[in-house]
Amino acid sequence: MEQTYVMIKPDGVQRNLVGDVIGRFEKKGYKLVAIKLLLLTEEQAKEHYREHVGKPFFPGLLGYITSGPVVAMVWAGKDVVSAARKMMGKTNPLEAEPGTIRGDYGLDIGRNVIHGADSVESAQREIAIYFKEDESTSYEKTIEEWQYE
Numbered sequence: 566m567e568q569t570y571v572m573i574k575p576d577g578v579q580r581n582l583v584g585d586v587i588g589r590f591e592k593k594g595y596k597l598v599a600i601k602l603l604l605l606t607e608e609q610a611k612e613h614y615r616e617h618v619g620k621p622f623f624p625g626l627l628g629y630i631t632s633g634p635v636v637a638m639v640w641a642g643k644d645v646v647s648a649a650r651k652m653m654g655k656t657n658p659l660e661a662e663p664g665t666i667r668g669d670y671g672l673d674i675g676r677n678v679i680h681g682a683d684s685v686e687s688a689q690r691e692i693a694i695y696f697k698e699d700e701s702t703s704y705e706k707t708i709e710e711w712q713y714e
């Protein structure tokens with residue numbers, strides 16, 4: 566099954582949105598295979614956002630993403646990479662549709678609550694930044710026969 570990397574950013578943790586975000590992924594039917602609360606190091610943040618190093622917003626992004634604990638997660642399921650991006654909504658919360666996480670809870674592009682990998686390759690790269698192989702758990706859920714044809 567496809568896997569993606571999802572991260573509740575420091576504002577999401579501070580604003581008590583952890584349960585809501587996890588609940589959305591659970592109720593949709595995705596399977597949690599790894600989770601931890603951690604404070605990003607500057608190195609991890611730079612590696613995570615390496616495509617944005619040097620952009621005008623990068624210093625602010627770096628300060629924000631390392632400002633408090635985040636919830637790092639790996640979710641698995643059918644087309645989970647693109648589905649998670651849809652559930653999160655557009656990068657700028659003011660452009661994100663109501664019903665999406667950013668659309669429901671965000672106001673500012675620099676405080677947009679959640680991160681989700683943008684491709685299967687990015688997901689694998691990002692998972693490796695935060696999790697060792699033995700920190701992901703492979704297990705069956707009996708409900709899967711009611712979720713997948």
Ligand code: DAT
Pocket residue numbers: 617622626655656674675677680681683
């Ligand atoms: P996404 O998080 O939707 O993948 P991205 O990869 O383009 O978006 O940017 C990563 C993060 O950087 C984004 O969640 C918020 C921040 N960011 C992006 N563009 C920005 C901008 N123009 N001003 C301020 N922050 C920005």
Ligand code: MG
Pocket residue numbers: 683
């Ligand atoms: Mg991105």
